Each structure stands twice: as C-alpha cells, then as structure tokens.
Amino acid sequence: MEKINLEAIDSKVEPIDEKLHRIGRVAIGAVPIVGSPLLEIFNSLLEAPLNKRRTETMLAIGAALNDLIDQGVVTEAGLKKNEAFISTVAEVCNISLRNHQAEKLEALRNAVINSALPTCPSDDYRQIFLNFVDVCTVSHIRLLKLFEDPERWFIENNRVKPYQTSVSLSQIIASAMPExxxxxxxxxxxxxxxxxxxxxxVKQLEMILSADSCLSKQNTKFGSKLVAFLS
Structure with a gap:
C-alpha cells in the first residue's frame, strides 16, 4: 500500500516564507551604511527558522498518517480526495508557524489525524476548533483535558486529588496544576x-460543589467535541 514519502516533504522549491526572508535580506542590504550590520543580525537570528518549523510539523503529521495507512484506516488515494483533510493540513501548517509549544503542536497534529477519519466534525466545527487552537494558550488546552474527566486525569497523571467533602474547581486545579x-x-x-x-x-471557579461534582466532567458537549478533535 502506498504511503507518504517523508523524504519528499523537505522540498527543494523555495517556499513563500523563505522567499519573504530572501526579500527581507535584499531590502536590508540596500540600506546604506547600516545595511550590512542589520543584514548580519537578520541572517543570524532568522535564517530559515520558519522552514525548519514547517518541515518538523509535516514530518510529524506524515509519520502519524503512515501509521493510519499501515493500519488500513485510510489510504493515500483517499487522503488526496479528502477536502476536509486537505484544508486542515493547510491551516495547521500556517498555525504551526506561529506556535512553538509542544502541547499545541501535538494538538494540531491530532487535529490533522482526526480530519482524515470518517468521524471528522463538520467544516463549521473544524474551523472553529482550529481557530481556537491558534489563539488559545497551552493552559486552555490543559484545563479542557483536565475537566473532560477529572477523576481519570488524576489517575493517569499520578496526582493526588483533594479529599474534602466540598471543594471548588479552583481547588481541583490547585491539586492538578499548582503552577x-x-x-x-x-x-x-x-x-x-x-x-x-x-x-x-460552570462560570465561577470558586463556586463550592461536592467533591463528586467537582471530579465529574465540567466540559459542555461542545467542549468535549473540541477535546476529542485535539486528542
């Protein structure tokens, strides 16, 4: 079965971001007197960083998709005809250039994988979810994962949950993520x-609830769909 050629991902064709980088070098070099020092700083700090980030993202996505191809879940031919998947890849590549944190990049990779599956959410959901990842912080994602199933989260992450009979969501967060x-x-x-x-x-983190209530799911159905798309 045909798989994605990961060696071909590192394209020899000059991408648009590299073209902009080259144009920037030319523009700085044209500035009299200060042009050369500025050019050296520009080159030393920004020499193809976006290309490296894009390539790393595509390699991670390609490896994950090859796993799905090996399992018979998807085919390369099917992916080429999957418009939702193609759109997601394009959007994720752009978003990944603006992000460096591992958890956000993992969430983006998972979004691409889920977009390749028959269970991919509709275009509206998919676009809203990708926009959310683009502008959110890692802490947004962490909290949603925690409150999708707090009881299970404490077990899987080997953390001690609060044992009071009544607690607030902020106390749950303090035990799970003190930082x-x-x-x-x-x-x-x-x-x-x-x-x-x-x-x-729940609107207020300080609202006092029973321990059982605090350790049950706090995400809405919409929130759960987002967590599933990023998992």
Missing part, C-alpha cells in the same frame, strides 16, 4: 474565556 493557581489573573481570564466560548459548564 496555574499561582497567577489568579491569568487563570480567571482563561476560565472566563472557556466559559464565554461555551466550552465549560
């Missing part, structure tokens, strides 16, 4: 963002 609770301004902003986007059920 987030240290900056309440950031955490409150992220949680408000998740609530306003209709991804979580």
């Amino acid at each position: 987030l609770i240290e900056n309440h301004e950031i955490l409150d902003s992220i949680w408000s963002d998740l609530y306003q986007k209709g991804l979580v059920e």
